[in-house]
Structure formats: structure tokens, C-alpha cells
Amino acid sequence: MSNPVTVHLRYEIDADKLAEFREYGERWIRLVNRLGGTHHGYFLPSEGDSDEAFALFTFPSLADYEQYRIAAATDAECVEAYRFAVETKCIRRYERRFLAPVFE
Template sequence: MRVTCFIRYQIDPFQREAFAAYAAQWGRIIPRCGGRLLGYFLPHEGTNDIAWGLIGFDSLADYEAYRARLRADPEGRDNFALAQRQKFILREERTFCEAVPGTFAPS
């Protein structure tokens, strides 16, 4: 895994459980479409409206191919539509990162 898509979400804190259900759906969809799901994370203490999703790829080209498969996936489209209907995601930012060798998931 060379590239990690780091997604920062601003969520409606009163719809935390709706976001959790949305994130759980990606647990099946993302791997099927070619991403390596590293996890979704909800706020626990402190700021209550920021959540994260991390997905790994071998390259940005692999990410682009994944995005095309995701848009064609019926369950993926349904999950995106759910978020739009319920409006629990207020803002979303994507940043692409690479891990510093020897620091990610050391054994």
C-alpha cells in the first residue's frame, strides 16, 4: 500500500449513529470495489463532529479505478444516496498521504 486516502468528515453530532451505520456499510463495499479499508473512526471525546475514514491503494491510478467501480456499484450508490437524504455529513475533505517507512502498523 503506497497511498492512503484520508477522508475527514464533519458530521452532524446528533446523527452520529446514522454516520456509524453509513460507515459500516462501506466495510463490505470498499473491499469489493478494490480499496483496502483501514477503518472508519467516530469522535469519542473532545470535538464531537469530526470523523475519519482511511482507505489504502497501491497508486493514485488504482484509486481512480476504485472510484469508477464505486460509482457503478448499486450498494455504493445507495449508501451515497442515504447520506444525501439524511444529511448527516456536513462536509468532506480528502487528502492523499504516504506512510513513513517503519511507522505504519509496525509489528
Template sequence: MPITCFIRYQIDPFQREAFRRYAEAWGRIIPRCGGNLLGYFLPHEGSNHIAWGLIGFDDMAAYERYRAVLRADPEGRANFELAQAQRFILREERSWLEDVAGTVHRPRQVAP
């Protein structure tokens, strides 16, 4: 059963660019470690302190394999340490969601 880890970050709005660099690093790290990165998202309008990250996995076993690889990844460890040192993430919440078949990765269709 495909699942998505939905991460909600409360960030320091004055350190938005630090979070951007953190997210961009995950763009390299997550796929290399076995996750399907759906994306990281910064606030654009409205609330200026909530960001999101979405990572897909084939199942929980795939997630556990990813975690083991991630723990051994030097760039992954460095990225976690950067966030702790710079404190641009104030709070992080994770939710696990079951993907609804036929709705994930649907390409945009142009109206005739």
C-alpha cells in the same frame, strides 16, 4: 507507491448513529470495489462532530480503478444517496498521503 486517502468528516453530532451505519456499509463496499479499508472512526471524547475514514491503495491507478467500480456498485451509490438525503455529513475533506514503508499495518508487540 502505496497511498492512503484520509477523509475528515464534519458530522451532525445528533446523527452519530446514521454516520455509524454509513461507515459500516463502507466496510462491505470498499473492499469489494478494490480499496483497502483501514477503518472509519467516530469521535469518542473531545470534539463530537469530527469523524475519519482511511482507505489504502497500491497507487493512484488502483484508486482510479476503484472509483470506476464504485460508480457501478448499487450499494455504493445507495450509500452516497443516503448521506445526501439524511444530511448527517456536513463537510468532507480528503487528503492523499504517501505510506511510509515499514510503518503501516505493524502488529502490536507484547513487551517481554
């Protein structure tokens, strides 16, 4: 039996393009869920730093995550979501971490 993997993304965003980043996040929540993951949401600035956002999503295994990455590279909606972020420049940079979740 494989272990689930949760991906933690930390984004440095353009604080003046929060609406664009929100749209980007809404797209990816649906896409990750459609491609076999469970998206736990995007977390946008509220108090504190205005240019930092986070996302969390889980796949049943690292192998399932890797299959998602392969599928996302050619999926038309995923490619469009990436293009949207590039064109709007709502994301300055991001970091990806892999975590071992503990669920009840």
C-alpha cells in the same frame, strides 16, 4: 512498481446523527474492500469535538484508486450508500487527502 496511496477523509458530521454516520461507515468499509482497497476503519467522536470523524483506506496505487472511483460511480451498493448519506444528512462536509503510507 507503483506506490500505495492512503486516502484520509475528515468529516464534519451532524452530532445528532452519529448512528446514521456509523451505518454509512460500515457500508463503505465493506465496499472499499470489495472494490480493491484495504479499509483501515472509521474513527468516530469520543472525547473532544463531537462533530468530527475520520476514515483511512489504502489502494495499491493512485491508478487503482481512480479505478475504484469509476466503479463506485455506477455500483448499485455504492450509489445507495451515497444516497443514504444525502437523505439522512449525517455528513455536513468532508475533506479528502492523499498520503504516502509507510508500512513495515
